[in-house]
Amino acid sequence: MEGPLALVVGILIATGVYLMLARDLLHYLFGLILISNAANLAIFITGRLTRAAPALVPKGLEVPPMPVANPLPQALILTAIVIGFGLLAFALALIAQAYKVLGTLDVDSMRIAEPVKPKRKKSP
């Protein structure tokens, strides 16, 4: 049952890449969200899917009754989701501030650090 999910990941990545290549910074941000979701899903799938019970140990047992969902990718994804959220929050704040300062969300016009035609210095 991983097949369709792998396809979903591919679609998310494709859309994310397409959006990230746009000129608009907001689109870039949306692409980032898509890709981070896709990455989480990819980890989830490669840890093998199961419709079985969550990875819990019932009272009175030392080990979970087989089979349970693989707990390791879940732990990884939990971390990734939270860190992804931190990244997105920061990126959003950065975009807001950039718009405030530069008055545009067009990445091609944001050329203060790397001016369009830098004057070439002659080597001494």
Place this chain on the structure above:
Amino acid sequence: MGAVGDTDSRDSRQAEPGRLISLLSPVPPTILTLILLFYMSDISAGREISFGVTWVSDLGVSLQFFIDGLSFLFALLISGIGVFITIYAASYLRGHMQLRRFYLYLYLFMIGMLGLVLAGDLMTLFVFWEITTIASYLLIGFNNTSAIARRSALQALLVTTLGGLCLLAGFILLGSLTGSFDMVQVLASGETVRASSLYVPILILILIGSFAKSAQLPFHFWLPNAMAAPTPVSAYLHSATMVKAGIYLLARLHPVLAQTETWEWILTCTGAATAAVAALAALRQTDLKLALAYTTMIALGTLTMFLGSDASAAVAAAITFLIVHSFYKAALFMVVGIIDKQTGTRNMIKLGGLGRVMPITFFTALASALSMAGFPPFLGFIGKELKYEGALAVASEPALVSTAAVFANAVTVTVAGMVALKPFLGKYPHNLPKVHEASPGLWISPLILSFLGLTFGLAPDLVGGGLVEPALTAVLGIPESIDLRLWHGINIPLLMSILTFGLGVTMYLGLRHLRAWLAWDFKHAPTSADLLWDKSLELLRFFAAFQTRILQNGVMRRYLTVIFVTVSIFLSYALLRSGQFPLEYNWPRLNLKEWAALLLTVGGAFMAGTARKPLIAICALGALGVGVALIYLFFGAPDVAITQLLVETLYLVLVAAILPRLPVFSPGRKIRFRPRDALLGGMVGLLVTLSILAVLQTPFDSPTSDFFEQAAVPEAHGRNIVNVILVDFRALDTFGEIIVVFTAAVAAVTLLGHQLRRGPQ
């Protein structure tokens, strides 16, 4: 009064920094020399001393040292000449503001050289090799206010580092071929190495390294430029140490790499060519120091030429000449330094008649120059006779080697005259200021060195049995004995010597015409290696600028394109290599609610990708987040699903807070479909899907998951395994995650708060 006295003493200390250190500076090399001399009888009896520690045991690398005849000879030269150099430098650089730094570099260099020659492990040797490179860079560029010195230092660094990299590659190949980096083991496996198909690559790589270090063609151009260094440095680097490192390596690996046609031809031709080119260049020079630098190149070429042979006479000639050269070259560099210091010029045209005012320097110069020119009874004579004997013994091309040797030696005779006669004889130039004899600190070192040359010439057994023979044995791998004598009777070498003197003296007398002819010749030469070097650096710079313009063009979309294209290339490569094309995958059944979740996710992504207005895209992303959360929920990951939903909510709050600041409500620009980006996106997506499917084809390896499942209750006392992993087994990771989120929050608040404080404009 007290205060005044304090100021005075501070002033005098400032005026002469590092007085104490310069007084003490000869002590370490002296102690080292004495220790080495103490072991001399052991070494000449054929014993080998080794010591060391394991360093990187996984790679078979150890910090290993060993002393045999060859390394002993070099170590003794390095520390012995080092004593005289430090004495000389103390006077030469007296009062220099950066004296401490100078000694730091000098000792670093000395340590590097000693480690290099004593290394008992290829990797140890390489590390010390690079230390000498770096130290020589610092020493050559010691006058760091001079642009020429900086350029020369950089040139020497780049050339020798380039060689060093090749050397490392050669060592790695050699080590993997012999199965060990240990020198003793490597030296013992000459047969295997020579029979291997890797022999030629190893040989070429190692030769590039040692040729670059020892200024052989075509890497010779850095050596004359390195004369920008202070004279004590030149005297040290170009007599006994730096440039001899390459020669040492050739001699060291002689038992492994020599005795083949390839070795013989490359070394003989390169050495002869270097000696010839350097000889022509030396005649052109009017700068005494430069003339000496080119004779160093002559010497290096000659040494290389002789090491190409495996005839014992040739190798013996190389080793003896090496000792001779170290003595007279160090002394002569110091003499030139004295002339430079006393008169302010090194230009031989402007000098003359100094012999009357500087008698001791004159005497020193004369004694060293006679050794250099190879007059009896100096050690240089023995060295030269041996060279001719060796040249005749070279099996492949005795005529070529002999001619080159005679020519090189004749030029050496001429340069000896240029350095020791021209400045001291003749009329005292009227425009030269009044000069007087140098202080004893300056002339004592060259004087002792030239005396040593004379002593060893009169009693050659002092060096013959104790130094040359063990070194010869180490190079040839079999016990060899040698008889150093001043008088061998009338034979071909003696006749060649007479020819050399005649030629050299003729050239000295006709120097003016010779120089005019050479100047014309060199002016019409198409290019020089130095110019080519500048051109190649220019080319490199041009290429760097070109590829920076391509890659760092300031357009973010282009950066991203490069990244994604690279990702697709590597993914395709990995897929092709694994050869697992997951096409025969049996598509399983999903139930309705799972299909619904997938549809929600894909639909959200599609909407987000095509939405014209940002607000719609944000809504679509919300839907997608819910879809992903549902997927987690359906496949046994409720914790993840809960977190995902929570984060989605938080994200919505954040977006809601920031949206009013952004132009999301304004009618969006006309968004055109970009087929190229869509193609790239589609490709990356497809490759990711294929990669995941390929991964799924491999059998699942679950020891880590199993461990967590087994250990959650007994060891961590928690029943939710995912939570146990996060807060117990991987608690530090979670802690790091909290820090990341906290940092992001602080940064975001700072950015937004900045805006809030300023208020709407």
